Amino acid sequence: MPHSIKGFKSGCKMSTGFHKLLFDISEALITDELAALKFLSLEHVPMRQLEAIEEPKAFFEALQKKGMIEAGSLSFLKELLFRISRMDLLAAHLGSSREEMERELQIPGRAKVSAYRQLLYGIAEDLTPEDVKHVKFLLQEQIPKNKLQDNASMLKVLLEMERNGIIKEDDLAVLKDILKGFRADIKKKIDIYEGKKKENDSKEKLHYPLSVCPAGQGAEVETPHMPVESYKMKNNPHGYCVILNNHIFKNPYEAREGTVKDGEAVKRVFKWLQFETAEYMNLEAKQMYVKVKEYSRKDHSNMDCFVCFIFSHGEKGKIKGADHEFVNIKDLVSCFSGSNCPSLAGKPKLFFIQACQGSVGHPAVTVKEDFSGHFETDATPLNSIPDQADILVGMATVEDYECYRCTETGSVYIQCLCDKMELLCPLHKDLITILTEVNKEVGRRVLNGWKQMPKITSTLRKQLIFQIP
Template structure:
């Protein structure tokens, strides 16, 4: 029986290893550098190697897998927690009492996550006399590790990190300030509970120690020492807030609600409800063929099918409408406005793929419809069943531009493949136009393929830059627990890097929103399986 338990334990670790990539392994190495000597970490090639080192130090065993759950949670790989019989919520509950990764290590990791390649390059230049020669290929984690190896960065001396952040990324200084504030001693709480890691026992605001779902009910945790400060509690509160700015508040009264209860309440209030009977409906309006001299939008079907595939995977019921005139679009919106389907739905997604001008999109009859009009059908007054629920609109259409001629991309063959703009007019309108397209009421998000006044581009075979990037980032980041605004920021970055073969044509998407909370899509039970439609994408 014991042997069978060990086999199951090893299978769990193997399954996690199979779902972690090279960058994830680097993250694990960095987060474990307080537990495992750097010399040994240099030999690590896979997550399996790290797990074995943790097992050899008795930090990980079949009866206590919480450390791995903690690491996966910090890496935002929440979809892997189920392999250890955990959920994101259970890990959050356990962290204040059982977390082992130090606040110092967490702070460095969070800073590394937000440093861009350009930031790292600038930091390496400033520190060129202290770093290895391979500065040009150094990652943010490698930069911080190199500083630690040379004793230029340590828990008791953050001066060089502060100076570097001040020079290259001033916005990250608040993380250092917040961490340093946790070092202030607090003598008001004396009660302690045993911690599973010697020397890291923490004061508690309650009397019940939460159990690991894989531990026996009466399992005793080793080591009991006092820890006479609020450092660990504030540190873990910062971690649970998932990088949100935490404003100064009075210290919790031990006789009042527990910290974990407050955190759960705050988190629940800060996220849209996404656990209803129906995730919602995704409406896709795909206009390809137009009247009045408007060009055929070759490649749009690729976008439409990819959107259908991704949002079906996310749990939405997808309805696709091809080649809709302006009158048909308005009739369609009226029908959905009065639909009873929204009663049990969490969310509305509406994707419109068409030609456009500033603040408007074309129906196939060459008549324009203001984007604001489209969205106004679903305000709380016009569609009460969607009141206080998130309503997301993704618009793939140009919003102006001076050029309509195709831009040619070089293909893998000898034939050139055209990249076309989704515009049929030119002219620039002020950037105020985008925000004024959103109804004044709350809970809307408008994702535009391009900033106002500019072209957006569509490959005649591979689809548009924006929609393909949106689908790719949803596939990648939803399983990691990222919210929609973080995902759209990644979409912005990916599209902004695209260009035609001459490097002269660029595109910059732009989201605008009146969301009041974080919108996080639940992680699908099944892994994403690329459709045949997307398998031939480069």
Template sequence: MDFQKLLLEVGKSLGQDELKALAFLCMDLLRRNPNSVDSFPDLFSSLMDKDVLSAEKPQLLTELLTIIRQPRLLRDLHLSAQITSNYISAYRKLLYSLSEDITDEDLRSMKFLLNSKVPRRKLAENTTLDVFLEMEHLDLINETNLNKLEEIFNSVCPVLNLKIDQYKAEMGRPRSLSLPSESNEVPASFQRTGSLGRGVQPMPPSFLPSMNSSNSSDDVGQVGVICQPLPTNNVSYGLNKMETQGATMTEAQKQMEGLETYPMTAAKRGICVILNNNDFSKSDVSLKDRVGTDVDEQSLKRVFEWLNFEVQIHRDLVKETMLSVLKMLGKGDHSQMDCLVCCVLSHGKEGIVYGVDGCTVTIKELMDPFDGLGCVSLVEKPKLFFIQACQGNKEQKPVEIDGREEEDDDDYICSDARVTESIPNGADFLLGMATVPSYVSFRDRTNGTWYIQSLCQNLIQMVPREVDLVSILTKVNADVSRKSCPYGWKKQMPQPAFSLRKKVIFPVPKMPPPDA
């Protein structure tokens, strides 16, 4: 049967509910609001325009009809019932599967619980998929954060959380684990940078990453867990080929080998903006100066200039100036550049960073100016963010909290930690975090932070070997996890989250690398 006629038959065999479901499942491929898809010809034409559906590539059609449970239609149209593609993300499949199990009564209860978060007119006649879309639009849920949905299901239909638990397990998301209680004999020079927040479970010592104790001045104590990078929709892990004696490559590894690479051909690689907040003497809240952050600033400047970026440094910014700098940068013309890098060095607490006036900026506010709507000239180009800022304040004596407790003038270890805010829904973002959720990292007053220093050193060592950025960040994870305080009690594990669709491989610079 002619492929166009086959698609027409599919459309005739399905109704408006199925159209809505297929548009929802394909929204990441279509890059448009699924509610704007008004017919099956519209849907199929859009998918064909995106080059994901054709007579030569009918696999997406099979996948979609299988997800919405249309085995008879597959058989009648003589389509293979075996799924050989994976165009639809596990996240989309999860939300669709949940919608199938939510009754009308459950939906009414969900809308009631969302009244304070979502405008009532947005909930009036909406289906479950519409409610999910609105929650995504308001950033209440995304691929790596389903907390709000789990909270609602706990009240409405707790059994649905089993599907979310299964999704998390299949996605390989890290389990946040905490160390046993610390002895009060830990030197006061080790200062906390984050909090042990929600979802933390005890961790037996056997689960700790292997430690190499060191007494050198740049080895500072940290807390962390073993984890993998957070998978998100359209994630590209950028793994290198694994060559093991007697081993065969898995199908997943073969697929990784076929990943594309973002173009890196512009005369100027892009802009690297560094927001470095150190002097908090005029802050409205009690925040200490971030001694040692200038070391990180200089390291980042040297490395990204070497990588052919135009480095722009802004120091000691109040909230409004931080936002203004990034909004102006987002409005600029990046059409002749390959990508964008933004490094933020500041105090913070969960989900936010501080301006030097003590006012807070959410991580999302920092990244919003560069999404597809805010910065058209960066569409389909990688936007790389590296955040070094304290994200919690739970006390764990004798380690004190950056910006929340008194700091001994003799302490050389201060604090900075990870970001719990998720990356934007759009593609091509990477958010590099100093540590895994709810855990802490440290700032050495003399040598800078472990995370930023390891990032810079590994870029210098691995870019000349043409290693992709996510693999470099995996090496950063490994290096930082091996460090420890002199007693081996404090550990840290960084973690990237990203929605990259291709590998980020920086061209090898012609200039010799800077000193590590």
């Protein structure tokens, strides 16, 4: 099994001029404006990450890491400055104007700040200090009082309403009810937003492609939209999250630097999601199988779900133990079939595997690298999974190809997965939607001239939506 170390430099190094541009804009922003920029970026950077940012430079660094701004691609930065009405910075540093931005953002797909977040920000800007006091008073029974202190801005109040599930993109009833008594004009703005959203949703349904059968083979008719059932996620903890993390191998040259960062990221996210997490390092092949078998024999009656992450080297259909022996992925997953683990029957079992599927580099079709650092490969894919319901296997890459791990920050796939979980779970997105976003994000990158394409194999029968504590 070939194992190569790939250290490569970014093909789009930030120029001195680009850094100076961000520095100059940072220096011109005040605290309230930074709070506004963070609020407007919530669809792109996780709330927990944004909360830790206290200065504009750190905010711009976060946007760079997410690929939202870079040298030669400043449309999102322009939009943000336009949204907070810093036309002076827009003109002086980015050569744009209000009129130009208004035209630009009319083009479908150009606006990266959602209509929902634009609406909330506009409401916060329109309310007077006295209005904000009214809102806080009316929310006293729904939000902890320490979150409604006198110095809490309306943006902070809106964030708390989102965090507590009081408002969301398709449910602004409580906010409307609060505002109708003293700001009927703003309540009307929400009505207009809801009307446009309903109209757009209707258009999407109208243009949804229908399958058509060739003549003579029968006609397929459109079926009415039915709500998708969700798995129950009511227990605390929801289940075990087990991490098998192979860092050190018998051959010292095979050490997987950066994998510790993956373990830390997974533990952080799944502890937040109310799972009981446990990490096991450097297991031999037989020990990996024994550990998975051990968890399959536990009583999961009071659990909702089971999650297992496996980080190692591998080959097609196999995972490498620290002793250089292999264990079949199929054998590990089979431990959780309905017959082998009856207390999890009908409940979701999730496996996420960071390991190469072979030794081939996936050809790239784009020309610009957007990731820097020292990368290694984890040269293994899924041959097959048991034909059982309620199992999902997320692989870092498709069959026969390598996947990449940064020696400093962790693997591309796992770090992206954790970021998307933190970003999208609070928005009540289901797991398949989140993993599709991971596929899109990882798939767009060019790593040392190669691409990486994760894979989802699922027999889940319902939506899986993680509950936020």
